[in-house]
Amino acid sequence: MSLCSGLPGGARRPVPEGPGAAPDPVLRGPSIIAAARPLPGGPPPMPSLLERFRRLAPYFRTSRTGLAATILGATLMALTEPMLADLMKRLLDEGFTGQQIPLWMVPAAIVGLFTLRSAAGFLSQYGLAWAAQRAVLLLREAMFARLLRAQPALFAQQTASGLTNSLVFEVQAGVQILTNALLTLVRDSLTLVALLAYLLWLNWQLTLFVSVLFPAVAIVMRKLGSRLHRLTVESQRATDELAYVVEENVLAWRIVRLQGAEAPQARRFMQRADTLRRLMLKVVVAGATMTPVTQMLAAVALSAVIALALWQSGTGGATVGGFVAFISAMLMLVAPLKHLSDVMAPITRGLAAVERGMDLAEKTPAESTGGHRAGTDLRARGEIAFDSVTLRYNDEGAPALDAVTLHVRPGETVALVGPSGAGKTTLVNLLPRFLEPTAGGIRLDGVALHDWDIETLRRQFAFVSQDVVLFNDTIAANVSLGDEAGPDARERVREALAAAALLEFVDGLPQGLDTVIGHNGSELSGGQRQRLAIARAIYKDAPVLILDEATSALDSESERAVQAALERLMQGRTTLVIAHRLSTIEHADRVVALEAGRLVEQGTHAALLAAGGLYARLHAMQFRT
Ligand SMILES: Nc1ncnc2c1ncn2[C@@H]1O[C@H](COP(=O)(O)OP(=O)(O)OP(=O)(O)O)[C@@H](O)[C@H]1O
Ligand SMILES: [Mg+2]
Numbered sequence: 001m002s003l004c005s006g007l008p009g010g011a012r013r014p015v016p017e018g019p020g021a022a023p024d025p026v027l028r029g030p031s032i033i034a035a036a037r038p039l040p041g042g043p044p045p046m047p048s049l050l051e052r053f054r055r056l057a058p059y060f061r062t063s064r065t066g067l068a069a070t071i072l073g074a075t076l077m078a079l080t081e082p083m084l085a086d087l088m089k090r091l092l093d094e095g096f097t098g099q100q101i102p103l104w105m106v107p108a109a110i111v112g113l114f115t116l117r118s119a120a121g122f123l124s125q126y127g128l129a130w131a132a133q134r135a136v137l138l139l140r141e142a143m144f145a146r147l148l149r150a151q152p153a154l155f156a157q158q159t160a161s162g163l164t165n166s167l168v169f170e171v172q173a174g175v176q177i178l179t180n181a182l183l184t185l186v187r188d189s190l191t192l193v194a195l196l197a198y199l200l201w202l203n204w205q206l207t208l209f210v211s212v213l214f215p216a217v218a219i220v221m222r223k224l225g226s227r228l229h230r231l232t233v234e235s236q237r238a239t240d241e242l243a244y245v246v247e248e249n250v251l252a253w254r255i256v257r258l259q260g261a262e263a264p265q266a267r268r269f270m271q272r273a274d275t276l277r278r279l280m281l282k283v284v285v286a287g288a289t290m291t292p293v294t295q296m297l298a299a300v301a302l303s304a305v306i307a308l309a310l311w312q313s314g315t316g317g318a319t320v321g322g323f324v325a326f327i328s329a330m331l332m333l334v335a336p337l338k339h340l341s342d343v344m345a346p347i348t349r350g351l352a353a354v355e356r357g358m359d360l361a362e363k364t365p366a367e368s369t370g371g372h373r374a375g376t377d378l379r380a381r382g383e384i385a386f387d388s389v390t391l392r393y394n395d396e397g398a399p400a401l402d403a404v405t406l407h408v409r410p411g412e413t414v415a416l417v418g419p420s421g422a423g424k425t426t427l428v429n430l431l432p433r434f435l436e437p438t439a440g441g442i443r444l445d446g447v448a449l450h451d452w453d454i455e456t457l458r459r460q461f462a463f464v465s466q467d468v469v470l471f472n473d474t475i476a477a478n479v480s481l482g483d484e485a486g487p488d489a490r491e492r493v494r495e496a497l498a499a500a501a502l503l504e505f506v507d508g509l510p511q512g513l514d515t516v517i518g519h520n521g522s523e524l525s526g527g528q529r530q531r532l533a534i535a536r537a538i539y540k541d542a543p544v545l546i547l548d549e550a551t552s553a554l555d556s557e558s559e560r561a562v563q564a565a566l567e568r569l570m571q572g573r574t575t576l577v578i579a580h581r582l583s584t585i586e587h588a589d590r591v592v593a594l595e596a597g598r599l600v601e602q603g604t605h606a607a608l609l610a611a612g613g614l615y616a617r618l619h620a621m622q623f624r625t
Pocket of ligand 2: 424425426466548
């Protein structure tokens with residue numbers, strides 16, 4: 001497992017003013033995913049519909065059978081339409097006028113035709129659903145895989161609710177809408193073709209006259225389609241923003257109530273809800289103007305045809321049956337035409353939703369990785385070197401780390417001290433590459449971090465971070481994080497819990513190790529959470545140990561117990577300890593003091609006290625009380 005105990009800095013996602021507005025330490029330039037969406041300055045050139053569909057193709061690679069069934073069903077259905085019109089012709093010309101059809105054949109033909117039609121309809125619908133759900137599965141798989149491997153910058157730019165929305169809801173809804181629209185598109189275009197062929201066969205002059213109107217319909221659809229697309233993308237964003245407000249208020253409900261901040265929060269919510277309402281209305285308007293326009297065109301065609309056909313029959317060309325069949329087929333054309341004119345809206349909406357998911361899966365840069373794997377046992381010696389490392393979270397303002405040079409020998413314990421905001425957490429977050437330095441280099445065992453195989457690299461660090469993040473799973477699973485290699489895994493979990501002074505508590509629970517601890521461990525106290533994180537680090541048994549305020553939430557008694565376990569753990573490992581309580585770091589081999597991103601002094605506890613600098617000041621302040 002590459003997850004360390006807690007995800008340092010993870011809970012400190014900056015609150016963006018709008019999507020993509022978050023500062024971005026790793027990628028400078030346009031934000032990762034938002035880059036694929038239209039920028040506010042003006043829409044980028046839109047790829048053609050065909051290109052956009054082609055992008056979807058890989059996700060349908062396992063769905064070919066379903067698609068073939070759909071097309072077969074749709075074709076059969078389309079063929080039944082002219083058959084119906086032809087049935088009319090025969091009934092009129094041969095049945096009523098000629099009395100040549102045996103009576104039983106009429107119901108047999110009608111029922112037979114409709115049976116075929118229903119079966120074909122079912123086949124196409126089922127085939128499509130089958131294909132679509134497989135595609136959703138593949139897309140979800142790809143998105144989640146990328147989420148697990150994306151550059152950490154993704155989490156600074158995208159909100160949890162936005163990503164959840166994409167992965168969970170939008171793909172499903174998008175593919176659903178899209179495939180339904182596609183079914184309409186396929187079925188109705190085939191129907192259209194079948195009916196047109198029949199019409200041509202019946203009376204080609206009349207048919208040619210009607211077909212002049214098609215380009216007009218196409219133009220209307222194109223024009224309105226691009227506006228719809230833009231509106232749809234905007235409303236997606238607005239939905240995200242709305243979800244974000246809800247997310248924040250769910251997370252921060254205590255502080256909102258305590259501060260009486262309900263009214264401004266409600267205003268914030270309503271503002272976004274109202275933006276969304278306005279956008280949705282615009283979407284409907286854009287979609288709804290298409291229908292009347294195409295219907296008007298159809299009415300014009302129909303009236304002209306009837307007039308022309310009447311004139312033709314006057315000159316003695318057509319039979320009554322032929323005329324009725326023509327009009328029937330013409331009228332049958334209206335339904336697929338209308339469906340086809342309506343189909344642009346859902347296709348645009350569905351495509352936009354699915355494209356967002358595809359952007360996440362395909363355009364989010366994955367973490368880079370090197371090939372270095374640290375010998376056969378995959379364990380580093382634990383020599384760490386920061387060479388004038390500078391890190392800026394954003395372009396303006398002072399850097400969080402300013403040319404920090406620090407070399408740590410294998411097995412050495414280094415304490416990082418300094419006032420809040422000095423850059424201590426930032427410094428250690430660089431090691432597992434949760435952050436990338438803006439300038440300078442970092443090496444582990446003499447190998448630059450980006451030359452390490454990223455999974456191997458992360459295996460070298462056990463982290464107990466400032467914000468402990470726990471999974472809503474059993475205690476055992478939270479300690480081992482799924483890494484249960486070896487038959488003694490459970491025993492090792494117990495040992496780790498014992499060393500973290502938590503085993504007694506766990507054994508007292510009705511389900512023991514298998515107790516589920518609730519959303520982010522909400523059923524545990526702050527100190528218990530921290531000890532669980534420490535157990536996690538002990539269990540991981542990594543060559544480098546990083547303790548960021550690892551015992552800050554403990555009472556002095558359990559701190560003493562845990563401290564002893566941690567000191568045992570530090571034996572033979574490189575350790576970086578961050579602590580505000582300076583008493584816990586007096587035994588470090590070396591103390592390094594940071595201030596405002598700069599390394600200001602380093603040396604042993606005694607030497608720094610004697611030097612009378614920052615460390616001595618911090619120390620004096622703490623022990624005055
Ligand atoms: N994700 C972030 N985006 C932008 N700025 C950040 C981010 N994380 C930290 N900073 C800034 O970087 C500076 C160093 O932060 P850091 O968390 O490293 O401090 P620290 O020394 O660990 O402080 P503390 O003792 O309070 O934990 C701070 O000024 C902080 O505001
Ligand atoms: Mg910190």
